[in-house]
Amino acid sequence: MWNLMDWTVYSLYAFVFLRSKTYVEHVRNPVCGGICTTIGFLDDHVQVEDARSLKFSLALCVCVQLLKIMKISAILVPKMGLTPSVLKKALPDMIFFSFVFAVSLFAFSNMLFIQLGTGMKEFSTQFTSLITLGRALFGDFDMTEVISNSPNCASSLHLALLGRSLRPPGPTQRLASPPSPSTN
Amino acid sequence: MNSANVFDGDLNKFFTIRRPADIWQWGNAVLWPGLLGNLGPENSQQQDEGGRFQSWQPDMAGTTNLTRPGSPFYNNDLLPDGEGYLGTGGGGTPPTVAEVVDRMNQFDWTDGLRILQVRAAPTSAESCGSATIGGKCYPEMGRDGYNDDTAPFGFNWTHKEGNAPLSYPFLWHSAVEMGSAPFISSSAPSSHREFSGDGYASFVIPFFSDEYLPDQRGKPCVSGRTASGPCVRDFTPHRIMRAKALTRVPRYFCVRLSWDAEHVHQLCDPNDPNNNNRTTGIVRGATVEFWNDMRRAQYVDPATRMLEVRVPLASNPAGVRSTARLMFEFTSTGGVLPSYDTMTRVAKDSSLDDLEFLVLIGLAFCIYFGAMEIFEIISIGISRYAAAAPLLQAPSTPSITLPLLQRPALPMPEAPPRYRLFTATSRICGT
Numbered sequence: 001m002w003n004l005m006d007w008t009v010y011s012l013y014a015f016v017f018l019r020s021k022t023y024v025e026h027v028r029n030p031v032c033g034g035i036c037t038t039i040g041f042l043d044d045h046v047q048v049e050d051a052r053s054l055k056f057s058l059a060l061c062v063c064v065q066l067l068k069i070m071k072i073s074a075i076l077v078p079k080m081g082l083t084p085s086v087l088k089k090a091l092p093d094m095i096f097f098s099f100v101f102a103v104s105l106f107a108f109s110n111m112l113f114i115q116l117g118t119g120m121k122e123f124s125t126q127f128t129s130l131i132t133l134g135r136a137l138f139g140d141f142d143m144t145e146v147i148s149n150s151p152n153c154a155s156s157l158h159l160a161l162l163g164r165s166l167r168p169p170g171p172t173q174r175l176a177s178p179p180s181p182s183t184n
Numbered sequence: 185m186n187s188a189n190v191f192d193g194d195l196n197k198f199f200t201i202r203r204p205a206d207i208w209q210w211g212n213a214v215l216w217p218g219l220l221g222n223l224g225p226e227n228s229q230q231q232d233e234g235g236r237f238q239s240w241q242p243d244m245a246g247t248t249n250l251t252r253p254g255s256p257f258y259n260n261d262l263l264p265d266g267e268g269y270l271g272t273g274g275g276g277t278p279p280t281v282a283e284v285v286d287r288m289n290q291f292d293w294t295d296g297l298r299i300l301q302v303r304a305a306p307t308s309a310e311s312c313g314s315a316t317i318g319g320k321c322y323p324e325m326g327r328d329g330y331n332d333d334t335a336p337f338g339f340n341w342t343h344k345e346g347n348a349p350l351s352y353p354f355l356w357h358s359a360v361e362m363g364s365a366p367f368i369s370s371s372a373p374s375s376h377r378e379f380s381g382d383g384y385a386s387f388v389i390p391f392f393s394d395e396y397l398p399d400q401r402g403k404p405c406v407s408g409r410t411a412s413g414p415c416v417r418d419f420t421p422h423r424i425m426r427a428k429a430l431t432r433v434p435r436y437f438c439v440r441l442s443w444d445a446e447h448v449h450q451l452c453d454p455n456d457p458n459n460n461n462r463t464t465g466i467v468r469g470a471t472v473e474f475w476n477d478m479r480r481a482q483y484v485d486p487a488t489r490m491l492e493v494r495v496p497l498a499s500n501p502a503g504v505r506s507t508a509r510l511m512f513e514f515t516s517t518g519g520v521l522p523s524y525d526t527m528t529r530v531a532k533d534s535s536l537d538d539l540e541f542l543v544l545i546g547l548a549f550c551i552y553f554g555a556m557e558i559f560e561i562i563s564i565g566i567s568r569y570a571a572a573a574p575l576l577q578a579p580s581t582p583s584i585t586l587p588l589l590q591r592p593a594l595p596m597p598e599a600p601p602r603y604r605l606f607t608a609t610s611r612i613c614g615t
Contacts, residue, residue, distance in 0.1 A: 013550045033363015041296040041387045045365040048507045051529035112381045121374035175356045
């Protein structure tokens with residue numbers, strides 16, 4: 001798993017590097033379109049998209065890299081390896097549980113979409129119904145504010161919170177079945 | 185501030201806009217005061233009666249009439265040093281151009297502001313798949329029969345008799361022509377729809393000039409191109425943009441207004457020689473009237489499906505730029521769904537240099553640690569690498585500095601029976 005994270009970081013960083021070059025190039029040499037030449041308004045959507053993409057990939061890269069502190073902390077103090085080892089132990093169960101949970105979430109969001117979609121904008125589409133149900137279940141954080149400030153952030157944050165909420169309690173499992181050194 | 189300030193007596197804000205009329209009121213009470221010094225209009229909520237600036241002169245030759253009988257022009261762009269609430273209750277001092285420059289440096293929108301509209305083309309009730317009164321239908325975006333409208337539109341409010349068409353209507357332009365994004369996505373959680381980047385664009389571009397540019401209307405002159413007739417003087421040679429060195433002194437505060445992306449109305453504040461060359465407020469007056477002229481031209485009607493106000497902003501001392509998008513989605517049932525989206529980024533040259541340098545360092549580290557991983561794969565084989573314990577891995581984090589703390593993950597030999605309890609205990613301790 002840690003190896004996979006290493007390579008994920010390398011891949012993400014390659015993307016960050018390339019995107020940063022594009023961003024700097026576009027900021028320093030903006031392209032003036034037709035309206036820019038005549039009316040004088042320079043649409044900066046290219047720089048905006050570059051910056052948004054750069055920030056998103058950099059944020060993911062930093063997040064994964066910092067998560068690897070768990071690996072180092074487990075080396076220094078073995079007790080700190082509890083969380084990753086529990087997650088690894090529970091991975092198959094969590095995958096199946098997530099699938100069943102996603103189906104039930106989808107089913108209830110569908111139900112609410114059909115029943116409330118005509119009256120409440122929060123349930124006006126299947127997707128928004130899913131988001132609203134997710135907010136209700138995993139904490140009513142201000143999704144609107146998050147999306148307004150970074151649309152890309154919303155999905156990753158939501159997934160992160162989902163993952164956090166689905167995380168099972170670990171110490172009992174770990175004590176019952178101590179992991180071998182190779183699973184640490 | 186454009187999303188947080190209230191715009192009416194019911195304390196409605198941007199997010200509680202629910203009908204087209206609210207949008208115009210929000211513009212008068214929040215948007216334009218917010219952009220123009222974050223100061224509310226003085227004495228009255230808006231300073232607009234129409235017909236004073238008339239950016240849409242039917243013959244494009246009209247002049248601004250500031251001294252209309254019975255309705256003298258009132259400077260509404262004042263510093264908050266007057267009386268009353270927020271110092272805008274009367275008696276405020278008009279800013280000098282230098283003070284407007286300082287204000288703009290804090291909150292710089294001299295790159296301009298774009299208002300873009302996407303409209304539904306009228307279709308038959310049959311195409312719409314629904315029964316309608318009169319047989320015409322404006323479908324919901326993306327639903328049966330929906331197509332973007334490309335026809336010119338607008339209501340001639342100065343010649344209402346006979347429903348005369350607008351002399352210079354709002355015109356459709358493709359995203360490619362405008363150099364804008366091909367798609368515009370909504371930030372409203374209850375929508376998340378993508379609209380076309382094509383549409384009807386209007387512009388408000390404030391700027392500073394080193395020379396007084398006359399009040400003109402018409403097609404803009406473009407440097408290097410020969411105009412077929414009279415055109416509005418090109419502002420590029422006189423427009424003072426952000427720069428590190430002072431090459432020209434900003435002497436006049438001006439604005440360029442375009443409602444159809446083809447014609448412009450350009451005017452500069454002449455400054456008042458009787459008041460220490462302070463500004464007269466006509467830039468604000470023209471801008472507010474332009475916004476309200478759009479209202480009078482029925483810019484928003486049942487065919488409107490999306491309205492976006494896009495403002496590239498900069499805080500010059502901090503070297504930070506951001507682009508704010510304020511979007512209104514209009515449903516086929518007449519509702520308005522507001523949402524906004526901002527994207528902030530650095531613009532300082534030194535920050536960009538730092539970025540270029542630091543990503544190179546990061547790349548070097550990535551290559552180094554990636555190479556170490558590859559050497560390890562070669563040395564231990566891919567299958568063992570894939571199953572390797574983390575303590576055996578070539579670390580790509582500070583653990584490289586702690587080799588002595590790494591314990592070998594060698595297979596633990598089976599302990600003799602009498603030591604098994606001890607081994608189990610040590611394992612538990614190890615956890």
